[in-house]
Amino acid sequence: MQIARTVPEVRAAIQELKKRRGDEEATVGFVPTMGYLHEGHASLLRKARSENGIAMLSIFVNPLQFGPNEDFSRYPRDEERDLQVARDNGVDLVFLPDVSAMYPKTVKTKVAVAEVTDLLCGASRPGHFDGVSTVVTKLFNIIQPDRAYFGMKDAQQVAVIERMTEDLNVPVQIVPCPIVRESDGLALSSRNVYLSGEERRQALVLSQSLQLAEGWLAECGGDYRSVKALIEAHIRTSPLADIDYVEIMDYPSIRPAYDLPSTELEGTRLLIALAVRFGRTRLIDNRLFQI
Incomplete structure (x- = not known):
């Protein structure tokens, strides 16, 4: 080499x-x-x-x-x-x-x-x-x-x-x-080394909320604001979580799905993207959904 x-x-x-x-x-x-x-x-x-x-x-x-x-x-x-x-x-x-x-x-x-x-x-x-x-x-x-x-x-x-x-x-x-994850679901990141043991444990709420989002999308249909609120509420069950953003976007245009007519979203991909701080460490995670 x-x-x-x-x-x-x-x-x-x-x-x-x-x-x-x-x-x-x-x-x-x-x-x-x-x-x-x-x-x-x-x-x-x-x-x-x-x-x-x-x-x-x-x-x-x-x-x-x-x-x-x-x-x-x-x-x-x-x-x-x-x-x-x-x-x-x-x-x-x-x-x-x-x-x-x-x-x-x-x-x-x-x-x-x-x-x-x-x-x-x-x-x-x-x-x-x-x-x-x-x-x-x-x-x-x-x-x-x-x-x-x-x-x-x-x-x-x-x-x-x-x-x-x-x-x-x-x-x-x-x-x-594709995203590579630890066995417990945490997305691999160079910044994970900054997390304390408790911060890392609580950071699992990110991947958990993305898994739950699949069911919430099915239940709420096109009501993406309700899905966003459910994700935010789940993340806040971790006391150390400080949300930077939770968004549901059209991908790859990165336009908010809430603002787009359903005709523009048919057959597209939805990106649920998260950025959350645990202590001094800002973590991101996401998942793509085909609709």
Whole structure:
């Protein structure tokens, strides 16, 4: 497995890998991450490995997507462990830049996706998705992958990146991949390490409420506001839960389902998305429903 830390190094390494394989047309499967890898990331790496001639990973904690009061400095990092996860899952090349390699000058150009970013995490974390779109665009331009793999735990992020690549004619196939959960249902996240034992126990209310939502959707029909109220009430049975949002959205437009006529929702997908704080840790979770 090769490691590249600068833009020229990673571009040269990709070309060298293709030559070594004797296949200039070998596809590149790419998994962009912020590191502190877990089984969710590993599942993306295995899929990239199985579907491409070259499997690539980037590890970069992107400062542009953190707000002034967010946890950029606290975000967990463990380079040695991350590289071992990459080796174990068949990665050929890891791009491991520092901030100066990605942003050698003050950033004056940013990529912004309108409307899809207005609600959910886009509303509660202003500027977050501009940072995501900008860094992903840079990574796509640097690496020029054929396929890029993203976990659906951040469904809004997937919708934003799909729309960005479509609008800008970026020649990459976006491959959404299922949420990976612990055996008790908690969605895997690099931020789970911040949870105390009691916070982690109470955080199970997120996956539980998404499971219950299936029955509530059937009972309430198109009355999505009632479903939202039932989910919120269930989450509040956990004393430590501090709700940021509970929303029911059309996917991938990220428009509130309550505001859409039924004719626009027929045969579509509903996204029930949650963001809840337990202590200082903000967790997200979601589930897609076909209607």
